[in-house]
Amino acid sequence: MTEDEFQELKAEITAWVEGPGEEFAERIEATGVVPPDLFETLRERGYLSLAAPERLGGRGIPFSRYLELMEVFSRSHGSVRMLVHVINGTWRAMEPYATPEQLERIVKPSVAGEVLxxxxxxxxxxxxxxxxxxxxxxxxxxxxxxxxxxxxxxxxxxxxxxxxxxxxxxxxxxxxxxxxxxxxxxxxxxxxxxxxxxxxxxxxxxxxxxxxxxxxxxxxxxxxxQGLEVALGGFLLPSRISVAMSCVGLAERAQQLAVEYALKRETFGKRLAERPVIQQYLAENYADIAAARALVLEAGRAYEEGRPDAAALSSASKMVAVDMIGRVTDKALQVHGGQGYWHRNAIERVYRDARAPRFEEGTNEIQKTVVARHVLTEAVAARAAASTQPTDTQEKAEDRA
The missing domain is CATH 2.40.110.10 (Butyryl-CoA Dehydrogenase, subunit A, domain 2)
Known part of the structure; x- marks a missing residue:
């Protein structure tokens, strides 16, 4: 896929999320059920097979670029994001270990959206x-x-x-x-x-x-x-990064709703957007989102390149993104005042959906354990390496000898 083709796809997904995706969101919230035609729509449009390689019937989009698409999907309803996220990820755990029969009967059909x-x-x-x-x-x-x-x-x-x-x-x-x-x-x-x-x-x-x-x-x-090898390395490591990016996308949606409301709502003859405290909220949200997004993309590149710090960055990106979305959605809801508490306003749904990533693919308490283990292991290895290096005095003595 060329860069132009990728940008066309991203624009197409954005238009779908802002149009039909919002219509599906309203239907889901009204009924409490994901309609069968949502799954069919995502499958027919190829959105369930974006990240898988072409040999499995996927589009072969590199992981770090797929994250940009996950960012867009995550601005939609949580169930839309969940379908795209999970189905575009489970193949990673299955393919390296699958028998030829499992590959044909389960893995490839799952990429095609025919098997869940x-x-x-x-x-x-x-x-x-x-x-x-x-x-x-x-x-x-x-x-x-x-x-x-x-x-x-x-x-x-x-x-x-x-x-x-x-x-x-x-x-x-x-x-x-x-x-x-x-x-x-x-x-x-x-x-x-x-x-x-x-x-x-x-x-x-x-x-x-x-x-x-x-x-x-x-x-x-x-x-x-090999059970945990399949589950943790094959699925959870990249999935944590994807969940982190879903936090970024949903936070962007919350910020968008807050900005729109601040520009529209007037109190005591002034728009909310003119009030310094509201401007501070929006500025803090902007910085929070940008910082988290940068770390998520770095984690995605680390996973893609097979770097030794990929697991730590995966957990770190989820830690940061989860804390970020809590702050951003809380401020976005506060900008809406009492209106934001009512079910009829989109920010209410966004606020509820933002709580789920705190436990998806492991809580932040688990992520901190993973990151701390990496930090301490690196420190011990560095100290061990330093202790084996000859000092200047030893080198001079060896030169004289």
């Missing part, structure tokens, strides 16, 4: 990492799964769960296993619709309970012991 795959890691009693408690035991060609997952986006209506478990009797990273488990009425599986959320209305979410649920060995993705 739900990322399934989070548990109510674990921290979505090495402490997961959902277990499997193998008997011949079948694994039997027992445990519970929750907050699973698209977990109700999906075709497959991209699900992480562990072999019975294992702990830590060892023994984790990944599956492409069909959502097809398997015995021992209970799917509970848990979609009544504060924001991102319309997107379905599930609680999943398993009791000796049979999973064919052919559904395993990768080898035993």
């Amino acid at each position: 795959v739900a990322f399934t890691l989070t548990e109510a009693t674990a921290g979505t990492g090495a402490d997961i408690r959902t277990t499997v035991r193998r008997e011949g060609d079948t694994y039997y799964m027992t445990g519970e997952k929750h907050l699973i986006t698209f977990g109700v209506k999906c075709d497959y769960w991209l699900i992480t478990a562990r072999l019975e009797g294992t702990s830590g990273n060892e023994g984790t296993v990944e599956f492409l488990m069909p959502n097809s009425g398997l015995p021992g599986v209970e799917v509970i619709d848990d979609s009544d959320t504060m924001g991102i209305r319309g997107t379905d979410h599930a609680i999943l309970r398993f009791q000796d649920a049979p999973v064919p060995a052919s559904a395993r993705l990768g080898e035993e012991g």
Whole structure:
């Protein structure tokens, strides 16, 4: 794709978000359901296959440029952003580990928007990492799964769960296993619709309970012991950057609404835009958004280039962007005064949707742990390297010898 073609696509998406996208947003808020024709529209327009490589049937847009498109989609309704974000990302976890049969039957159709795959890691009693408690035991060609997952986006209506478990009797990273488990009425599986959320209305979410649920060995993705490798490196690392950019896009929408209202609303004979306190809010929002956007794009480039600091920058960008969107949407709502609290105004929906990224792909408390680990590891490595370097005195002594 040439730069001109990319800019044409970006302009097309922007026009869709500001036109039909807003109409879909109103329908979703009125009904609480994502209409089937939204999914079909996104699929037919190719918006669900932007980031995947051409060999999988995608458009092959580089990750750092795809982030620019995610920024635009995120100015729309949260459910629109969620569909585009998840479907443009799950292939990264699946492709490196998929068998040829899984590639043709699941991965490529998911890129085409014909099969929906739900990322399934989070548990109510674990921290979505090495402490997961959902277990499997193998008997011949079948694994039997027992445990519970929750907050699973698209977990109700999906075709497959991209699900992480562990072999019975294992702990830590060892023994984790990944599956492409069909959502097809398997015995021992209970799917509970848990979609009544504060924001991102319309997107379905599930609680999943398993009791000796049979999973064919052919559904395993990768080898035993690679479960967290698939989940964390394959999906979460780039997904955190994408969520961070979604914060940027939604913050831009909040700022746009605040500016429009400030230019229109008059109090005591003056427009709000003429009042210094409102100008300060808008200026602070502008700076906040610009700073977060720059860090997100840097994280995207680090991931794209395979740099060793990519994971730390991924978590750092989400930390910064999540805190930023909280500040920006709060000020944008304050600019609207009491009007902003009413459901009829778009800023009310934006304010609710802005809360979800605080827990998507791990809370900020988790992100800080990742970043701190990187900082301390780098510091220890630097000290170790310095201790092995000869001092000036040692070098002079060696020269004299």
